[in-house]
Structure formats: structure tokens, C-alpha cells
Amino acid sequence: MATSTRTRGPRVSYRAPAPLGGRPVAAGHQTRVAVLFMAPALVILLAFVAWPMLSALRLSFTDASGFGAETWVGLANYVRIFTDHKILATLGSTALYTVMFTPVALVGALALALLLTNRSLIGRNVFRTALFVPFIVSLAVAAFAWSYLLDPQIGLLTYWLRGLGLHVGNVLQDPTWAMPTVVLVAVWKNIGFYMVIFIAGLQEIPEALYEAAKLDGAGALRRFWNVTLPQLSSTLTFVVVFAMIAALQAFDQIYVMTSGGPYRSTQTVVMEIYQEGFKKLDLGMATALSYVLLLATLILSLVQLRFFGKREKDVA
């Protein structure tokens, strides 16, 4: 057990020769070295993560604008978030985005992973690599390409879809279709990434389990349900939580493709934080929204931690 005198006591000189007998150096020495090693990272994290967290909390109870005096307004900003129709709609849009993005990305990525671990498919590695490519393309840059593809007049995808009898109009200007479109772009960007994680998870499943299930006469569907899914549960949880957190932070392609429109139908929380904080200079509102985002992320992360904690105990 550490005592408070341990670090304050007479220090072993930095260059002192190590004691014989294999015991590492005296603890006092290691504390000093540890402080030196940790200092740069700790200073950065304290200044740019810890302090801003507290500062954001304080700002969220004020009407700060970044200039002049700020008044303490209590819970007014939080009350507004849950009563103002515009802001409530922002929370709704973010929830809708998350609810659309997560299952589509998850099921799509899992399906691709299953297909591309099937040994009878030729060129699996080529497909894996190709499907991973969107992950390295900036979402903002990809959003330009998607806007062009979906242009109502000269868009290639619009034209091809018309050829198939699907008369798509200006999807990005349509309050019904703008949201599914920006979600599609996010799915496109991330599906290869989640697929790779699933493939790694699938390869961890012992082949013997499948052999045993086959001997018991289990068909492909049953093997998927009773072997693959339970064995993959930790990977699944990871991807679900990861995808949901990513969805809560949606910004880039929305900023490029719709700017939150039409009629704020794609206005997500981070879009709103950006606009309230850096355009309208309503820092109180922006930081209160930040805390709502933070809380949602925290809850998701804790669910994940709890799940993993439980699993580790089960294994132990």
C-alpha cells in the first residue's frame, strides 16, 4: 500500500545505481520518472479535455455569447432544448438518423462479412479490399461525389435509376428523402470498416463448433443462429455501440450535402452545436446541447462497458 511519505521522503538520486538483487528501482525514483513521462500528455488532456468539460458545463447555465457579460440563467437552456420545437426536432432528427443508420450498417456489414468469409467465393480478398476503400475517403469529399451522382439533372445515379423506372427527383431538397440519403452516404462510408471488424470476429470462432453443429444435423440457418450469432455477440455489441456513437456525431456529409435542410429535416445535434456556437454565438445553448450529446454517448459507452465487464466475469 502506498503511503503519503513515499513520494515526499528523501529521494533516490536520479542517476543512482540500481540496487542489486533484481528488485527494480526504488518507488520514489519511478514516481519522479513517471511524472516526467506523463507530463506532456497530461497537460494537453487537462487543458483541452478536462477543463473544457467543466467549462462547457458552466457555460451551459449561462447566456454567454463569447463577448461582454454573461448572465447565469440556470436550467433555461436545458428547458429550451426539451420545449423549443426546433431544438426538439433536432434531437428527433439525430435519433432518426441513428435508428436508420445502425441496423442498416450492421446487417449490411454482417452480410458482407459472412459472404466474404465463405471459402467457395473466388477473389474474397479483392472484394474485402475494395469494399474497405470508402473508409479512407473523407466523408466530406465523398459527399461532394454523392451530391454530383444524385444531381437531379446531370447526376449519373439519378439517370441510371430513371433507366430502371425509378423516377427520383431532387432527393437532397426533398424533406422526406434528404435524411435517408445522408444516412446512405454514412452507411457507404462505414460498412467496409464494420465488415472488417466482423470478419475478424468470425475468424475467431472455432471451426469445431460448426463441425459439431453439422454432425447434429443443423442446417446453414440454424448454424448461423445457434453458433455464429452467440459466438459473435461481443463483436456485435462493439459494432452496435460504435455505430450508434458515430451516428450521434453525424456532421460532415450533412454540412456538405444539405446544410441541415430542407426545412431542417437533416439538422442533427452536432450541426446545431456548430450553428448555435459558431454562427449564432449562443454559447449557452450550444454547450447545453453538447452536454446532451455527451450524456447520450456516455450512456451508450457504459452499456458497452457493462456488457464487456459481464462477459469477462463469465469467462473467468
Added chain:
Amino acid sequence: MSAITSPQRRFARLQPGRTASRWLVLAAVSVLTLLVLLPVLVIVFTAFKPTAEINAFPPTLLPGSWTLANFGRIFTDLPFARLCLNSFVFAGGVTAFALVFDSLAAYALARLDFRGNKVLLVAIVASLMIPFQATLIPVYQLVANLGWVNTFAGMIVPRAADAFGIFFLRQFFVSLPRDLDSAARIDGASELRIFRSIVLPNAVPALMTLAIFTFVNNWNDLLWPLVFTTTPEMGTITSGLTLLTGPSGIVPYGTMMAGSLIAVLPLAVLFLIMQRRFIESVATTGLK
């Protein structure tokens, strides 16, 4: 080309009855893959298309005639050479600092015995859950108070260390055998020496993974440069390209795709050279 090779590679079981369905699956996967690559192909081909063809109906994927005019325009419509430099300095700077500071901190957490080790580790893991968007406004205020808005310092310093990198490297350092450094310690080697000549050389794969993650994330980031730069000359390629959309809402697609192609190129080269490492390192993020 190879990405992940399955550890238990087996003989493909030949089942004649299934041949037809196998080809069907192959065809479906091929079409899907081409569709997924479509936006990337559109960037590449449109960048070389003359404006008249870009605005023509019906649209085509391939250019009828190839031109470099769009690349000329991107350098006159935007301070594009400067934007490329900024992207490199920003993403490269963040990566360099984060690797040094994260690995130093990770070494202390993984290999040194000191009071508060566990508490610090828990605090760092907890701060992993904080999205940067949630602290953006106070961070901006801090950067503004330091007089760093619209400077490289303002863009790089707040990201010069990050909880993910520290935690990731700490997990790797913990897994390295301790025999070598205790031997070195008995010989009187300083911790810095053990760190530099024993731990770091054995951690190259983990360091590379972190470097790739950090560089790609920052190179591609939009919100960060949008917030911390105020003049077009200090933006990155990603934030600079958003300026091309004029107030009329008319998008010069050719110029934009030429810029996009240049934005994607360094990462594409990186990816081609190290695709195995790239994909494998991503795969490990999901494994416990």
C-alpha cells in the same frame, strides 16, 4: 492483392450442385462492389472531364475526351497548394506529437510503478467517452485566449495527445515481456533509455497502427479545421473544398472532383502500400 487471410485456410469444397449459385453470388458481390466504388470512380473520371461534358445530358461515367483543365482551375479558384501544405502540416503535426506524447504516457502507465497509476488509467479510459464535439466551444475559447485561432498551433496543440492513443499503446506495452527491461534496469539504464531502445522498437506495429489512424482521421476531418481557421489560406483541403460552392448554390463539379482526387490521393497511396497493415489494424479495434 490480399487483405486478411483466414487463419484456417481450407480446401474449397467442390459441390457441383452449388456451382450455379456460387457464380450468382460472385456476380452479385461484384456488382455491389462496383456500386460501392462508384463515388470513387466518379471522382477520378470527373476530375478529367471537360465542363461541357460534366453538364451534358445524358451523363456518362467515363470522359469522352480527357482534360487537365479542372486541375488548373482548382489552383486558381482556391489557394490549393497552400491547402495541401496545411493538410500535411496539420495531420502530420498532430500524428507526430500524439505518437511521442502518447507513447511516453503509455510507457509510464504500463511499465512504471508509481502512486496514482490506476487512477490515471481509469481517468484516461473515462475520457475516451467524451466526443470532441462536446468540448468544442470551450476548446475554441481557450485557443482564442492563447491567440492561436487560425494558426497551426491552434489546430495541432489541442490534439497533441489523446486518450485513445495512450490507452491503445498502454495495452500494447503491457503485453511486452518485462525480462529485457528489468535486465537493462539492473545494468543501470535510465527509463528513457529503456523506453527508447527496448520498448519502442518492439512496439513498431502498434505505433504504425496509431499513426495511420491519427493521420487519416485528421486529414479527413472537416469540423475541426472549419472551426479553428478563419481565412481560406489556413484551411485544409477538406475544409477548403467546401468553399467552392458559391452563394448561388451552383457547384463547379469538375473543379471539385479534381480537388477531391488530390485530397484522396495521399491516403490511397498509403493504403495501397500498406493495405494489409491498414485492414488488420482496423480489425483489431473490434477484438477484445
